[in-house]
Structure formats: structure tokens, C-alpha cells
Amino acid sequence: MSRMHNPAHPGEVLREWIPENMTVTTAAAQLGVSRVTLSKILNGKAGITADMALRLAAWLGTNPEVWLEMQTAHDLWLAEQKPLPDVQPLRLAA
Secondary structure: OOOOOOOOOHHHHHHHHOOOOOOHHHHHHHHOOOHHHHHHHHOOOOOOOHHHHHHHHHHHOOOHHHHHHHHHHHHHHHHHOOOOOOOOOOOOOO
């Protein structure tokens, strides 16, 4: 039951927001995170946390929920690609 095609990792979207002439080091400094942290996000190796969503919203004038929703959609799509264990619906004891 796939909801949609592979939704973009928010790091891919973030790459489009960072000006071409700005280095990852400069962007990371402006966000108050390490270069490694930002690089991992931009390369899809790390996800957007609530803290990072707040930083991105303040930096880019966006809404933090947008970044978290992108991350959730990506994570959910990845999870849906794996077989689900045999989970039965909750049954209450009579």
C-alpha cells in the first residue's frame, strides 16, 4: 500500500534553498550547527529533527512543520517498502 512515489528527502529540498555561492560551512554556521550535521542532512544521511526544523524555519522564513512533514513522508515511504511483520489488530480481553 504505497502512498506515493518516493518523496524527496528534505535535504534535497534544502539544497535548492541554499544560495549557489554559499558554502555548506557558511550555511551551517548561520544555522548554528556543525558542517558535518548539515552535510549529512543535505546528502540524505540524516533526517530533519524538530530542532533543525525550527532552525530552518527561522533561517529561511518557512514553517517548521513543512520540514517535519517532508521528513515524515520520506520516512513513511521508506518503511512501506519493507514487509510488515504479521501484526494482528488489538483485541481486548473479554
